């Protein structure tokens with residue numbers, strides 16, 4: 001299960017925690033931050049997490 005430590009982009013209003021999330025994977029390095037940033041979980045990650053992917 002590719003669930004990972006949460007990360008977020010300073011350009012997005014959500015955080016990611018699933019390495020299969022395309023949005024989460026497309027974040028450019030200079031905008032990438034570790035942790036949730038106090039933002040809600042991305043809906044795509046949430047779906048993947050619930051599906052156990």
Ligand SMILES: [Zn+2]
Nearest residue numbers: 016021042045
């Ligand atoms: Zn995501």
